[in-house]
Amino acid sequence: MLKKKNLPDMDILRALAIIIIVLFHWYLFCCQNKDLAALKAVYYANIGLCLFFFVSAYVLYYNYESLESASDIVNFFRKRAKRIYPLYWVAFIVLIFIIDKYFFANSIIGFLGLQGFFPETYYVNTTYLWFIGIIIIYYLIYPILIRPKSLINKFSMAAAIFLIFSLISINFHVVNVKFFLYYWVFFSGIVLCCLNENYKDFKLDYRKLLIESLVLIAILAVLAWILISQPTLINSFPAYLTLIIQMEYIIAVLIIYFVLNMFIEVINRNYKKFFQSKTYGVISKISYSAYATYLLHDIVGTILLYKILFIFNLPTTLNNLLLIIIGLPLVFIIGYYAQKWEIKIINIILQSLQNLSKKIF
Template sequence: MKNEKILELDILKTFAIVFIVLCHMDNYVVNFSVFGLIDSYLALAGLSLFFFVSGFAMYHNNHAIYTKRDIFRFYQKRIYRIYPLYWMALIVHVVVFELLKINPGNTSPYNIDFINFFVHMIGFQVFFPSYHIQSMWFIGTILLCYFLYPVIIYYSKNSCSILITAIFLIIPFAVLKLCCNLMTTDFFVYYSIFIWGVLSRKINLFDTLWNNKQMFLEAGFLTSIFLYVFCNLKLICSNDTWIISFVLQNTFQLLFPIVSYMFVKSLSFLQDERIISPFSSIAYASYSVYLFHHPFLSTLKMILTSLSITGLFADFSLFFIGLPILCLLGYTITLGYSKINAHIPKYWLCRNSQFK
């Protein structure tokens, strides 16, 4: 399996981060009430794409895990890629929301005490849902997915064994949830989507669908039906039908990334290098954009208010000035750290070359 770059993944990742940031814009804007109505659906779509693409790209780039040393090297690379920028973002959150006391917008005030900060520093917020920093649950969840991934691949020889191993490894976490009320519920939802991404790459699902257009159209039709029914249930259902809503939501989350990928693949003009370049840049910056978007938008909102820029003009400034600057800032941070990170893993691996 060659590790050639898959352009469609960059486009999906771009849509994912755009959906996520837009779903949080109702924290900062006051004249676009529509975001308050659709933010949960934007979050649902964006997070589904994020975790699916993460699983798909993970297997595409890291499918050869045959020894314990391969597992070790995988962990080492993930640690260097994730933690330093994540720690930087946590410090920025503390400075912006605890020291400077900048208004976080239409959301609960931040309460980053020492224990909360420590739990997040080590990435254990996925185990302790009572400790909360807005949007940082995602990092704990994806870290646990990455921790389990090489173990799943190491002990699996085919698609069926990947699925069985993934289910087997999640049992202890389900016990923690049921018996100790630990673990965030979101982990179980998005872990399944992550594994779905892994399996989709393993079985070359997209190639199969691309060669069978009728199957693709049927999947798109089913996704539309599930989305329509789910949206209506969210509006009218009572607590008695939460199971139906849950099943429909998860079915949609599994189908939506597949249909999105096939739709993007069908747009031939997106293969043009001049068109794909902005998508690739935003996809490249997406992790930093996610980490820093809350403190950045809150700070920008504070600056606009201090300049007596409020109302509709402030909202437009956040959208059409703030969001492009946020993407540029995310790209700059990612590029700068990548240049530093490029030299660290090689040195560390040399010192641990005896690990088997």
């Protein structure tokens, strides 16, 4: 049974995630040195993606704390498919037409959302839509992840699933590496929600946790710097660097979460009307349309930059300025209305099918 209570912290985190992703993906559009820009954009955009995975898991557990029966699980998968695929297919088909090189194998894997099941050696990864393939795997394993009742058993189940996927990847050379990169970030969303919902007496001290997290991420940053500055160490211990990066992502997300909750506590004490304000209304709309915005932001940027502004042959600086001033607001507006219309259209289609089935049977 879905809970209807609003989660303002998750709204703000989701809005922040999509803003970070769009900004740093569009940073690539505006940069002359694409290689350097790509390194910077990937690093910072990954924080946005981690927030996406974290929020997805948190909200999932909040709404689907338990899936007891087969019908519950089927209903869960049906709702997830309804949420993911229609708009994703629209974005995918548009991408096929605007990207020059897109192989047939890519089309099959991409159309079915199976990018997460295959390493990138199996297909040419030409788009950012790999995210959909990874989140689909997380949704598929979610009923198993939450099956244990106690938190410690949930950790054990999560570790067992991670180990199974690792063995499958090693022995059969399948599963996209990004599944492992964001797995524990996704699971941390489940854990935080579980603590907040099921352990009401367990009060999180956000200030203390923030200080401890900052110290820990500083230590990890030093370790990462030592490994990166010594090529022989990286060659000897590549898995250690990957593990450190994973831990940094988790802690970075938790730091943002702790800071946000401290901010919300201050707002609740001193400015309770904030959550009825126009500012929060804009944040809510960005959050509501985050999925559509993610799917469409690169398409809008590509069309605007290479199909429209390209015609006028403007200086690069002016081109970039127009891209930011016109393009960025346009992305969020298109994302909002695409999400809104998609939901309405799907509901109309489903209602029509239901009415038709009643007439036939």
